[in-house]
Amino acid sequence: MxxxxxxxxxxxxxxxxxxxxxxxxxxxxxxxxxxxxxxxxxxxxxxxxxxxxxxxxxxxxxxxxxxxxxxxxxxxxxxxxxxLGKEELTLHHLERAKKPKRLPVVLSSAEASALLKKLDGLALLICELLYGSGLRISECLRLRVQDIDFDMEQIWVRSGKGQKDRVALLPQTCIPKLKEQINKVDTLHKKDLSKGHGRALLPKALARKYQDEQIQLRWQYLFPSKRISKDPRSGLKHRYHISDRFVQRRLKRAAKKAGLNKKITCHTLRHSFATHLLQNGYDIRTVQELLGHKNLKTTMIYTHVINKGGNYIKSPVDIL
The missing domain is CATH 1.10.150.130 (Tyrosine recombinase, N-terminal domain)
Structure with a gap:
């Protein structure tokens, strides 16, 4: 071969x-x-x-x-x-790279508020979803119109990390903005259809079985790109979602404008979501489910963040 x-x-x-x-x-x-x-x-x-x-x-x-x-x-x-069909690799002498034990960067509620106030437009809506729903940036950008369930006030995360589906929170604050965004997607989609485009990239089984589904609004990305591009796998010309770099750049500028000296990324908002839920008294199993963590130990890192923050321990110098 x-x-x-x-x-x-x-x-x-x-x-x-x-x-x-x-x-x-x-x-x-x-x-x-x-x-x-x-x-x-x-x-x-x-x-x-x-x-x-x-x-x-x-x-x-x-x-x-x-x-x-x-x-x-x-x-x-x-x-x-x-x-190659080999069932198992025997790696008795594998030397693992050392993984440093680092606590995640987390914003306080005041810092999160200051950061969001320096954002606007599409970047603001996306960051509100990251902080308000605990989504990963890739999960957020891959959302389709049909993944927003207004009646049940929830977001369907399809094929998240580990190819798992889960349900995330739909923040009340985001509902009017999301409805407006879907209207914009609808208008853009109709323009694409009039020009002979507008087909969405579907899972293979669905694309074969329901060919008409490709042109339905529900399958369009919630945050579509400005350009139509060619899918590297199928060759289909379609409107992909926007790049995560778009969000990262605006988040970095907003952090600077807000005077925040922490290293802030899109994932910082997810960390902050989990930490603030625990601080507000929500059960750690609930937080684990909302984040889509396979192992509870992964979620436990946020309890360490809370304990390190001095919320439960009084410093000796403050007693003087």
């Missing part, structure tokens, strides 16, 4: 499982790096020790972050198990 054939098979298996395009790009890049590291020898001719050698090289010589090494490991496990 040639290198190009191997990569094509990797892509085919990834797409069959409906993994994201970013995952496809990351996995194929790791496969290429792994093959090049071993002098372009085909992975079938390499041993588990060769896999270990590559991963240990990333940790020891390249000094990559723990998450980067984990992604490389996931890519190689996928390659051997799903593509």
């Amino acid at each position: 040639a290198k190009s054939e191997l990569l094509e098979k990797v892509r085919r298996e990834i797409r069959r499982r409906n993994y994201s395009f970013k995952t496809e790009q990351a996995y194929t890049q790791w496969v290429v790096r792994f093959v090049k590291f071993h002098g372009t020898v085909h992975p079938l001719k390499l041993t588990d020790q060769d896999v270990e050698q590559f991963l240990n090289h990333l940790a020891n010589e390249q000094n990559v972050a723990a998450g980067t090494q984990n992604q490389a490991l996931a890519a190689l496990v996928f390659l051997y198990k799903e593509v």
Whole structure:
């Protein structure tokens, strides 16, 4: 099997499982790096020790972050198990990259308010959803019109992290703005249809079974791009959602205008959502479910943030 054939098979298996395009790009890049590291020898001719050698090289010589090494490991496990048919990799001497124990950056309620006041338009609505619903930026930008349930006051998050669906909060503040945004999407969609466009990218099974669904408003992205582009997988010309860079840039400017000296990203708003829910007395299991965390330990990090903040402990200097 040639290198190009191997990569094509990797892509085919990834797409069959409906993994994201970013995952496809990351996995194929790791496969290429792994093959090049071993002098372009085909992975079938390499041993588990060769896999270990590559991963240990990333940790020891390249000094990559723990998450980067984990992604490389996931890519190689996928390659051997799903593509090459090897059930298990034996990695007894794998040296894990050290993951520093860092607490997430969290805004106070006053800081969150000051930040949002420096935003406007689409960036404001998106950031209100990130802070008000606890969405990841990728989950927010992938929302379709039909994912906003006004009657039940909830947001359907489809194929979130780990390919899981969940229900998120729909903040009351956002409802009028979301209805206005959907009207704008409707107007734009009608213009696209009049020009022979307007088809949405659907999951493969739906696209085959219900071909007319592609042109329905409900499948359009809630935050559409200004340009029509070509999907790298299917070749379909459609209107994708806006880039996360659009939000990050405006958030960075807003933080500067608000005089906030913390390093603020879109994920900071998600961290703040979880922390403020716990501070307001909500059950940690509820917060776990709203965030879509698989493991409760992941959610527990926010209890440490609260405890570090001095909410329960009186400093000795304040008693003097």
